[in-house]
Amino acid sequence: MTSRSWLAPMRARDTTENHRVATPLELFFDLCFVVAVAQAATPLHHAIAEGHIWHGVEGYLQVFFAVWWAWMNFTWFASAYDTDDDVYRITTLVQIGGALVLAAGVADAFDANNYTAITIGYVIMRLAMVAQWIRAARGDRERRTTAIYYAVGIVVVQILWLLRLALPEDLLTPAFAALVVCELLVPVLAERSPGGSTAPHPHHIAERYGLFTIIMLGESVSAATIAIRTGLDTGEHEAGLVSVAAAGLVIVFGLWWLYFDRSAHSLIRTLHNSELWGYGHYFIFAAAAAVGAGIAVEVEYESHHAEISGTVAAYAVAVPVAVYLLVVWLLHIRPHQRGPFIAAYPFVAVLTLLAPLGPAPVFVIAALMVLLVTATVVVGRRVPDAIAQ
Missing domain, CATH: 1.20.1410 (I/LWEQ domain)
Incomplete structure (x- = not known):
């Protein structure tokens, strides 16, 4: 059973826990993210139908990466550390809010190549995960170093995403590809840190x-x-x-x-x-x-x-x-x-x-x-x- 107190210790959950299923909060989280997915799929459909195939595919893959990566990080973290207390739920609410900000910016990204709103929404989602990892670092002494690697790595990459907004338009796509690699490397490095791997179910x-x-x-x-x-x-x-x-x-x-x-x-x-x-x-x-x-x-x-x-x-x-x-x-x-x-x-x-x-x-x-x-x-x-x- 998970604790529902105001601030329960965030310790790693048992990987052999029986009957471990998705929680109502996780299901609600997924449904809210579908809004962002729908906002990305609709412009893809219109862009292809109008003959702007590469523009549509490029925009779709970029927006979808932001949605998928935020979803994936929450999912694996929740599998290892879900306490389902009040702070955890509120932090998840912040992530959902970031997803909605991201969804609201999809039209500008496709129509005007303006990624400001999408980037802000994405950074909100990712910084909420930093708060979760800091809690994990405090509660799980065995994997404290791993949690710190995650928190620091996410913060550094989010700063780079914000700096990307200042780049000229012709550098946006190469910078996006480089930052995707950085994002993917954060878990790879953190899970191999001296603190050891986290324990998803x-x-x-x-x-x-x-x-x-x-x-x-x-x-x-x-x-x-x-x-x-x-x-x-x-x-x-x-x-x-x-x-x-x-x-x-x-x-x-x-x-x-x-x-x-x-x-x-x-x-x-x-x-x-x-x-x-x-x-x-x-x-x-x-x-x-x-x-x-x-x-x-x-x-x-x-x-x-x-x-x-x-x-x-x-x-x-x-x-x-x-x-x-x-x-x-x-x-x-x-x-x-x-x-x-x-x-x-x-x-x-x-x-x-x-x-x-x-x-x-x-x-x-x-x-x-x-x-x-x-x-x-x-x-x-x-x-x-x-x-x-």
Whole structure:
């Protein structure tokens, strides 16, 4: 049981704790972050439909990194130190507020390349984590050095993010890439500090990532539904839009099925594996949310409102689906599988990328999802689990 006093000692939780599940606060935290994800996916959809593909993709990946990284740091910290007391809840509220500030600045970032509001929102979220790590340093003597590494590293990088706002526009993207590397290095260095590694709960982390994957896929369904509703309001192309909606639903459901086919907690046992698994989910989350933007682009093409070709519109769906399949295969499926079936996921990913070159690409992609799910159920589960052996 966690303490709910005003300021309980923040000690590391037991990694073998039974029945460790996501808390109501964590679920609320995730739902608030979806606002920022939706704000990033909508401009991506419009940018691709208007032919500004690179601008849309670049802006989306940058905004999504800010959302994902703040979410990921909170998730792993909460798995190790969640006290669920009043100060912890208020600090989490500050992080949520930062996410909303970030979401409010997405339009300026896409339209005017102005990252001021996004940066401020991001820094608010990250400095709230500094407060959490300082509490951990006070309460967990064994890992005090690790917590201090985290706190100092986060503060230094946030100062650099603020200084980035003063750079000329042509240096913003290179500076962003450099600061992403700095952010990723903070946990890598902190977890290898003399204080030792923190202790996240494998089952809890796997559940938290699974829930966020569901939310990202749900965001895809929501984005596609809004786009289809808008198209149907015109009273034209109804049959085509309904069929795109059906194909999109099959695709998203297939992506959900494939992610949850194998349990992930056994993959989060060592520090190295945890880092690869945790960092790699950036691509799963970003691709899952981008599928909805791609379906929305396909809707605009079907209703003759897009300024791009049918092939480009189809690739707006095919690329995130292929990325999702490849990364899920690398992180979730490949460690469990052996034998010829191990090649099924990359093979279907390649076919997905070829689908836009032929007729009815979205329906072909949906059919490929059905085939891969069927093969996973009929063949994949008959292969002995390599981890369990």
